[in-house]
Amino acid sequence: MSAQLITILVIAAALILLIATRLRPDLVALMVMLALGITGVVDNTHVFSGFSSSAVMTILGISMISVALQQTGVANVLGKMIFKISGRSEIMLIFLTALFSATLSLFMNNIAAVGVLLPAVMSLSRRSQTPPSRILIPLAFGTIMGGMATLLTTSNIIVSSALKEAGFTGFGLLDYFPVGAPVVAVGLIYLVTIGRKLLPAGNKNGSAHTPMVLSEKLKNLYHLESDLLHLRVLAASPFVGESAFSSPHLKKLNLEIIRVLRRGNRTLTPSPDTLIQEGDILIVRGSTAAQDLKTLFLEEVPPSKQQVELADNVNPLAELIISPHSDLLGRNLCEIDFRSKYNLNVLGIWREGKPLLKDISTLSLKNGDALLVQGGAEAIHRLEGSQDLLLLEEDPDTVFRPQKLGLTILITLLTLGFAAMDILPVALVVLSGAVLLLLTGCMNLNDAFKRIEWKAIFLIAGMWPLSLAIRDTGLASALINSLLNLLGNVPPLLVAAAFMLLAMLFTQFMSGPVTPIIITPLALAAASNFGIDPHPMAMAVALGCSLAFISPIAHPVNVMVMNPGGYNFKDFFRVGWPLTLLAFLTILAGLHLIWGL
Numbered sequence: 001m002s003a004q005l006i007t008i009l010v011i012a013a014a015l016i017l018l019i020a021t022r023l024r025p026d027l028v029a030l031m032v033m034l035a036l037g038i039t040g041v042v043d044n045t046h047v048f049s050g051f052s053s054s055a056v057m058t059i060l061g062i063s064m065i066s067v068a069l070q071q072t073g074v075a076n077v078l079g080k081m082i083f084k085i086s087g088r089s090e091i092m093l094i095f096l097t098a099l100f101s102a103t104l105s106l107f108m109n110n111i112a113a114v115g116v117l118l119p120a121v122m123s124l125s126r127r128s129q130t131p132p133s134r135i136l137i138p139l140a141f142g143t144i145m146g147g148m149a150t151l152l153t154t155s156n157i158i159v160s161s162a163l164k165e166a167g168f169t170g171f172g173l174l175d176y177f178p179v180g181a182p183v184v185a186v187g188l189i190y191l192v193t194i195g196r197k198l199l200p201a202g203n204k205n206g207s208a209h210t211p212m213v214l215s216e217k218l219k220n221l222y223h224l225e226s227d228l229l230h231l232r233v234l235a236a237s238p239f240v241g242e243s244a245f246s247s248p249h250l251k252k253l254n255l256e257i258i259r260v261l262r263r264g265n266r267t268l269t270p271s272p273d274t275l276i277q278e279g280d281i282l283i284v285r286g287s288t289a290a291q292d293l294k295t296l297f298l299e300e301v302p303p304s305k306q307q308v309e310l311a312d313n314v315n316p317l318a319e320l321i322i323s324p325h326s327d328l329l330g331r332n333l334c335e336i337d338f339r340s341k342y343n344l345n346v347l348g349i350w351r352e353g354k355p356l357l358k359d360i361s362t363l364s365l366k367n368g369d370a371l372l373v374q375g376g377a378e379a380i381h382r383l384e385g386s387q388d389l390l391l392l393e394e395d396p397d398t399v400f401r402p403q404k405l406g407l408t409i410l411i412t413l414l415t416l417g418f419a420a421m422d423i424l425p426v427a428l429v430v431l432s433g434a435v436l437l438l439l440t441g442c443m444n445l446n447d448a449f450k451r452i453e454w455k456a457i458f459l460i461a462g463m464w465p466l467s468l469a470i471r472d473t474g475l476a477s478a479l480i481n482s483l484l485n486l487l488g489n490v491p492p493l494l495v496a497a498a499f500m501l502l503a504m505l506f507t508q509f510m511s512g513p514v515t516p517i518i519i520t521p522l523a524l525a526a527a528s529n530f531g532i533d534p535h536p537m538a539m540a541v542a543l544g545c546s547l548a549f550i551s552p553i554a555h556p557v558n559v560m561v562m563n564p565g566g567y568n569f570k571d572f573f574r575v576g577w578p579l580t581l582l583a584f585l586t587i588l589a590g591l592h593l594i595w596g597l
Contacts, residue, residue: 002473003039003040003041003469003473004473004474004475004478006036006039006041007036007041007466007469007470007473007475008475010032010035010036010041010466010469011466011509013035014028014029014031014032014466017031018553018569019569019570019573021568021569021570024455025455025459025552025553025562025568025569026455026456026458026459026462028462029458029459029460029461029462029463029553030458030462031462032462032463032465032466033047033048033050033461033462033463033464033465033466036465036466036469037465041469041473042465042468042469042472046465046468047465048461049464049465049468050460050461050462050463050464050465051457051461053460053461053464054425054426054427055111055427055460055556056457056460056461056464057427057428057430057431058109058111058112058426058427058430058556059111059115059453059456059457059460059556059559059560060431060434060452060457061427061430061431061432061433061434062111062112062114062115062116062430062434063115063448063451063452063453064434064437064438064443064448064451064452065115065116065412065415065430065433065434065437066115066116066118066119066451067119067443067447067448067451068404068408068411068412068434068437068442068443068448069116069119069120069408069412070119070123070396070397070451071399071400071401071442071443071444071447072399072400072401072402072404072405072407072408072442072443073313073314073399073402073405074120074405074408074409074412075119075120075122075123076120076123076313076397076399077405078117078120078123079120079121079122079123079124079127079397080123080127082096082097082100082120082121082124083124083127083128086128087128088128088129088130090130090134090196091192091196093124093128093130093134093135094134094135094138094191094192094195094196094199095188095191095192097117097121097124097135097138097139097142098138098139098141098142098145098187098188098191099142099188100117100142101113101114101117101138101139101140101142101143101146102142102143102145102146102149102184102187102188103146104116104117104143104146105142105143105144105145105146105147105150105153106146106147106149106150106152107150107152107416107420108152108416108419108420109152109154109419109420109426110143110144110146110147110153110555110556110557111426111556111557111560112416112419112426112430113143113146113557114139114140114143114557114560114561115560116412116416117139117143118136118139118560118561118564121135121136121139122396122564123396123397126396126397127397131200131201132564132565132566133199133200133201133565133566133567133571134196134199134200134201136561136564136565136567137199137561137565137567137571137572137575138191138195138199139561140555140557140558140560140561141187141191141549141575141576141579142184142187142188142191143557144546144548144549144555144557145180145183145184145187145188145546145583146184147546148176148179148180148183148184148543148546148583149176149177149179149180149181149183149184150173150174150176150177150180151171151172151173151174151175151176152173152420152422153542153546154516155515155516155541155542155545155546156171156176156542156546157422158516158517158520158542159171159516159520159538159539159541159542159545160538160542162516162517162520162521162524162538163524163534163535163538166521166524166534168524168534168535169535171535171538171539175539176539176542176543178590178594179539179543179587179590179591179594179595180543180590182586182589182590183543183583183586183587183590186582186583186586187579187582187583190578190579190582191579194578195575195578195579198574198575198578199571199575200565200566200567200571214316214317214318214393214394214395214396214397215310215311215312215316215317215395218317218318218319218372219310219311219317221355222347222348222350222355222357222372223355223357224258224310224317224347224348224357224372225310226357227285227287227357227358228258228283228284228285228303229255229283229284229285229287229300230261230281230282230283230300230301230302230303231281231282231284231293231298231299231300231301232279232280232281232282232298232299232300232301233276233277233278233279233280233281233282233297233298234278234297234298234299235278235297236297237278237296237297237298238296238297239276239282239296239297239298240276240277240278241275241276242275242276243270243272243274243275243276244257244260244268244270244271244274244275244276244282247276249296250284253288253292253296255284255285255288256284256285256345256347256361257270257282257283257284257345258270258283258284258285258310258345258347258374259282259283259310260274260276260280260281260282260283261280261281261282261283262277262279262280262281263279267312269311269312269314269315269345269374269375269376270345271315271343271375271376272340272343281301282298283310285347285357285358287358310374311374313377313395313397313398313399314376314377314398314399314402315374315375315376315377316374316377316380316395316397316398317347317372317373317374317395318372318373318374318380318383318391318392318393318394318395319350319370319371319372319373319391319392319393320370320371320373320383320389320390320391320392321368321369321370321371321389321390321392322365322366322367322368322369322370322371322388322389322390323386323387323388323389323390324367325387326365326387326388326389327388328365328388328389329365329366329367330364330365331364331365332361332362332363332364332365333346333360333361333362333363333365334361334362342373342375342379342383342389343375343376343379344373344374344375344379344380345373345374345375346360346361346371346372346373347372347373347374348360348371348372349363349365349369349370349371349372350369350370350371350372351366351368351369351370355372370392371389377395377398377399377400378400378401380394380398381394381398381400400444401441401442401443404440404441404442407440407442408437408442411433411436411437411440411442412433412437414433415429415430415432415433415436434448453559453560453563455559455562455563456556456559456560456562456563459552459553459559459562460553460556460559463509463553466509467509467515470506470509471518476506476518476519477518479502480502480518480519480522483498483499483502492530492532492536492597493588493591493592493597495526495527495530495532495537496532496536496537496540496588496591496597497540497584497588499519499522499523499526499537499540499541499544500540500541500543500544500547500584500587500588501544501584502519502544503515503516503519503540503541503542503544503545503547504544504545504547504580504584506518506519506545507544507545507546507547507548507554507555508548508550508551508553508554509551509553509554515545516541516542516545519541520538520541520542523537523538523540523541524537524538532597533595533596533597535595536591536595536596536597539591539595540587540591543587544587547580547583547584549572549575549576549577549579549580549583550572550573550576550577550580551569551572551573551576552567552568552569552572558572
């Protein structure tokens, strides 16, 4: 059996398995890699080359940078900005997500653009209570469309270089914009109209769908905002200078401080470093006699008109289950000295199907109790290894290192800037930025490894040998030569359309720069044979390589959103083929009107 036939059979088998969705896409990719290696179609020295490919290394570095963006609060800030503009309107969420990603990809590598925005969009999904499956395909597609309007996309750069090597003038930075920008406009309109109706209704694997921010969910579950007192601290109060975390006077009154409101609209969560000041308003739970408040120079005031959040991303709420073999069982919170031991404030206990909020410090803990706690995100995160307490769920929007936010932004911008200047390979620059973030303490290496999209890495690495097989077996050349023989004497615009269609088809299976490297020289030769200006022919190939909407393996950014969005092959095909058709026709119109084909 010839190598070409084996390659065709492998492609057909992979397509059937991906469409059937019975097996995971990354497993199918590994099967493709092994089939090509075992049959000898791809040399053993190259069958694993996908794991060292630039796309895989870029995704690895970007995944790590994304962790730093999330852990220092950058992603949360971006998510809040978009949410402030869009609110809960799904149309606006889709539009702004696609617009932001398209704009960002004008200036940087597409993978980097998605890597920066993905944690922000996930935060936006939780904040707006919109399933990730509704906005992550617009994120990926917006990035791909934005890349069509700039020289900085990989395929566009390769095609421009091929023109120069053939003795023609290469493309400038803005030469793609007149043809690519209308594609972005048409694509945005499609995504908020027809495309929105074709997007999956909800997340199929349920792994990323969170109906609301965890702290908000727990606050409602425990009825945390009921029976709260607002107490202003007067000048003569003995509370002034005491720790809001462990004030002895508060213990006598049996009150628990939940938040501290300070002048300048500052909201503080009690911690060992939080000292009570004159004029502070203490939000407390509990009840005490008016005379006791007067004696301690505390003045009860009406709640603030402005809504006060009882938790934030730096100091979230979390729910802990008492382990069946815990040493805490049978002891109360005072005996344990829970605040000092865990640096967390217990706000409620869930027992026998209902929350207990009053006088909880003297209750003996029982098997099956759940504790509602509040404190620093890092203190909560450290409980993952505790033998006494089991963390039920960690809020993905928590911020571990808010003090590193500025440094993370600076390092990320420098990384993206160097990547855009093309001084060094993008993968090398991105990995260097990730290492710098680790060295400066902007993220933890263990957390980074946990959050890397290994599914995306194995999917790309597994499919990489397929592109080598299509090229090295001569299958690509055979298809192109057959196309040239069929064209005959046709109008120049149809010749450009044929090569764009071919580039689009090859892109669905041929990873990275393989497609433009193979097709561009043949397109230039065809332009010479037909007496056509080589520039629009070359542009047709470059933009055809960016028509990567109908398959998740057509572009790394599609792979990056697959797992968080719970997508499968059918989802991309259903949403992507109408967009591919619209973009194809828009590009042809641009080549005709702008380049005179």
